Amino acid sequence: MKQLIDRFLSAVRRKRDVSFWYHPSYECPTIMKHNKVHGVVHDRGKKLLSHLLHEKLIDMTDIHPSPWVGLSVLGLFHSRDYLESLESPQTLGRIFGLKPQYVDIDELVGFQRRGVGGTIMAIKSVLQGGKKVAINLGGGFHHAEPDKGSGFCAYNDIAVAIAKLRKQGYQEPIAIVDLDFHFGNGNTAAFAKDPSVLVYSINGPQWSQVRKKKTEITLPEETTDREYLKKLRETFPKVLKTFQPKLMFYVAGHDVLSDDPLGGFEMTVPGVFERDRLVVDWARENRVPLVVTLAGGFSMKACQCSANLLSYTLGATEKVDLKEDTNFHKSFGHISKSLNTLELQKEAAIGNEFSFSAEDLFDSNPLGSQRKILDFYSAYGIELALERYGILPKIRKLGYCDLKISVNAAEPMHQIIRVEGRWEADPVPKTYLLGEVVLRKLALPKPKEVPGGGKLDLISIEWLLLQHPMGSFSDKKKILPGQEHPGLGLGMEVQEVFVQMALRLGMDGLALHPSHYHIGLGASALFHFLDPKVEGRFRALREVLKKKELAAASFCVEKKRLQLRDGEVISWVPGDQIHAVSGRLKAYFNSPDYEEAVLKEKYRLLKEGLHIARAPKRLRKAAPRRHSGKLAS
Structure with a gap:
C-alpha cells in the first residue's frame, strides 16, 4: 500500500x-x-x-x-x-x-x-x-x-x-x-x-x-x-x-x-x-x-x-x-467537468505570467473579439471546447484542414460562431464555410405548470449550419429542403455541446425555432415544443409521414401536401422547441398534463383525416429541385 x-x-x-x-x-x-x-x-x-x-x-x-x-x-x-x-x-x-x-x-x-x-x-x-x-x-x-x-x-x-x-x-x-x-x-x-x-x-x-x-x-x-x-x-x-x-x-x-x-x-x-x-x-x-x-x-x-x-x-x-471515444453524452459530460470557468473565459494571450518587454514578445488574438459569447465564452474557450469535444478532429477526418474558428459577439441578440477550413485535396487553396451558429440568450414566459418564479432562461439556437461543401448527395443521403450541401454528420455531437453549455451556465435549456420539418424531426429525440398543441401537431405529422424517407417526408410538408379530410392544409408552423436541462423544465415535459394535452391535439388531427394528398400531376415526375436554404447537420 x-x-x-x-x-x-x-x-x-x-x-x-x-x-x-x-x-x-x-x-x-x-x-x-x-x-x-x-x-x-x-x-x-x-x-x-x-x-x-x-x-x-x-x-x-x-x-x-x-x-x-x-x-x-x-x-x-x-x-x-x-x-x-x-x-x-x-x-x-x-x-x-x-x-x-x-x-x-x-x-x-x-x-x-x-x-x-x-x-x-x-x-x-x-x-x-x-x-x-x-x-x-x-x-x-x-x-x-x-x-x-x-x-x-x-x-x-x-x-x-x-x-x-x-x-x-x-x-x-x-x-x-x-x-x-x-x-x-x-x-x-x-x-x-x-x-x-x-x-x-x-x-x-x-x-x-x-x-x-x-x-x-x-x-x-x-x-x-x-x-x-x-x-x-x-x-x-x-x-x-x-x-x-x-x-x-x-x-x-x-x-x-x-x-x-x-x-x-x-x-x-x-x-x-x-x-x-x-x-x-x-x-x-x-x-x-x-x-x-x-x-x-x-x-x-x-x-x-x-x-x-x-x-x-x-x-x-x-x-x-x-x-477515439464515441460515447457522446458520457464523454462530453466528463470533458465538460474538466473545463473550468477560467479556461473557457481566458483569451489566447500570455498575460503577466513572465516578464517580457513589448519589443521582445507580443501575442495577438486572431480568434475573435474580446466580447464573450453568451457573456461567458471567449473565442479561445470556444476553440478549446470544439477541440476537446472532438468536433474539429472529426471535421479533419472528412478531409478538411487549416480549420479556423472565429466569433462575433458584438450583438447580444445575434452572436456568431463560425468554423472555416480548406479542403486538403484542393489544388488551389480555398476556404469553405463548414459550420455557423447564431446564439442568443432567450427569456420565455413560463407556462403556469412550470414550478418556480420568473421566466425560462434559455440558449436560443437562432441558426445552425453544418455543411460538407465537398460532399455529394446520393440515394442514401438525399437533399433536404434548405440544403445546398450535405451535412457533416455531426448533429448529435454539436447538440450535446450546446447541452453542456446550458448546464455550465445554469440555464433551463436550449431553444430551437426549426424552419423545416426535418430539422424538428432530427431534434425530436431530446427537444419538445413548449406549447403542447404544437407538439401534438408535430406528432400527428410524424405519424402520417413515418413510412416516408426523410427527404420525401420533408418535401411533402414543404409542398403543403399534409391535409385534413376537408382539404384544410396543415402547414409547418415553427414553434419554440425546447431541450429541457433544468429539473423544473424536465418535470413540465414529463408531467401527465403536458402529455395529455399533446395526445389530445395529435388524435384530433388524425380523426379529422390528416393524410398525404396526391401531388399535382405536373409535379409527380419532377425531381426535387435544389434549394438555396442553409440548414443542415
Whole structure:
C-alpha cells in the first residue's frame, strides 16, 4: 500500500512540475499538403494534447499559448540579411521543400515564430516559473544556422532562446541533447566556439558540411535498439556529468523508428521509450531544469513515442492509448467537468505570467473579439471546447484542414460562431464555410405548470449550419429542403455541446425555432415544443409521414401536401422547441398534463383525416429541385 501511495504522490508532484507550450499554427497545413510524404500525421500537437487531456494526465491550466516572437529577438542569433531573405517565396520554398507558388509566407513564418516563442517561454517556466520540465510541442528547429535555413527550419529556436538568455545575464552552462535522426547542424554551427554550451547528439549519417565535435556521435543506418542504447548508456551520463549543465534542452526527435518515412534507424517504440526515459531521468536525478522540443517524427508510431515521452514526464508508466471515444453524452459530460470557468473565459494571450518587454514578445488574438459569447465564452474557450469535444478532429477526418474558428459577439441578440477550413485535396487553396451558429440568450414566459418564479432562461439556437461543401448527395443521403450541401454528420455531437453549455451556465435549456420539418424531426429525440398543441401537431405529422424517407417526408410538408379530410392544409408552423436541462423544465415535459394535452391535439388531427394528398400531376415526375436554404447537420 505504501508503494502505491508513494507512486501516486510522485505522479501528482510530477504533474505540477510540467508545463506545455503550444499554438494551433504549429499544424502548418501548407507543409502537410504539398510535401507528399506517406503516413504523416497532420495534427501531431493537437492529437497529443487531446489524448493527454483525455487520460487526465493534464488539464487546460497546464497548456500555454506560444507567443509570437519579434524580429528583434530573432536578430539576436540570425543575421539581418537572412531575416529579410525570408520574405522571398523562393527562400522559404527551399527551406520547406515547396514550390514557390505553394508558399504561404505568413503561415510558414508565423508557425516558426510561434515555435521559437514556445521554447523561450518554456525556458522561463523552468528558470523562473517553478517548473522542472517544460515541453514545447513545436520547436526543435536544429537545422537553422545564423545566416541560412534548411530542413524545415527557418529559425533556430534553441539558439535564439540561448542568445536571449545570455543577453539577460544568464551565464550558467547549458547542454543540448539532440537525439533526432538528422544531424543538428544549426546548433553545432551556433555553438562551435562557445564552451559554455555543450551539444551532445546521436544521429544518423551526416549530410551537412558543418564539422561535428567529439560529443556528437554518428551511427550507421539500420542501427537497432540494442546498438543505439548501448552507445547512449556508454556516453551520455559520462559526458553530462563532466559538463554539469544548469539547464538542459532535449531535442526529442522520434524519426528514429524503423519505418519512419524520413529516418534510417531500425528502432522500436519500446526502444525509443527507454531512450527518452534515460534522458528525462538523468535531468530529474541531477535536478537540472529540462526543456523538451519534439523536432522530427510525424508518423503515427512516432506520435505514440511522443505520447509515451510526454506521459512519462507526467508520472505515467504506461503508454497513452491513441483511441477515439464515441460515447457522446458520457464523454462530453466528463470533458465538460474538466473545463473550468477560467479556461473557457481566458483569451489566447500570455498575460503577466513572465516578464517580457513589448519589443521582445507580443501575442495577438486572431480568434475573435474580446466580447464573450453568451457573456461567458471567449473565442479561445470556444476553440478549446470544439477541440476537446472532438468536433474539429472529426471535421479533419472528412478531409478538411487549416480549420479556423472565429466569433462575433458584438450583438447580444445575434452572436456568431463560425468554423472555416480548406479542403486538403484542393489544388488551389480555398476556404469553405463548414459550420455557423447564431446564439442568443432567450427569456420565455413560463407556462403556469412550470414550478418556480420568473421566466425560462434559455440558449436560443437562432441558426445552425453544418455543411460538407465537398460532399455529394446520393440515394442514401438525399437533399433536404434548405440544403445546398450535405451535412457533416455531426448533429448529435454539436447538440450535446450546446447541452453542456446550458448546464455550465445554469440555464433551463436550449431553444430551437426549426424552419423545416426535418430539422424538428432530427431534434425530436431530446427537444419538445413548449406549447403542447404544437407538439401534438408535430406528432400527428410524424405519424402520417413515418413510412416516408426523410427527404420525401420533408418535401411533402414543404409542398403543403399534409391535409385534413376537408382539404384544410396543415402547414409547418415553427414553434419554440425546447431541450429541457433544468429539473423544473424536465418535470413540465414529463408531467401527465403536458402529455395529455399533446395526445389530445395529435388524435384530433388524425380523426379529422390528416393524410398525404396526391401531388399535382405536373409535379409527380419532377425531381426535387435544389434549394438555396442553409440548414443542415
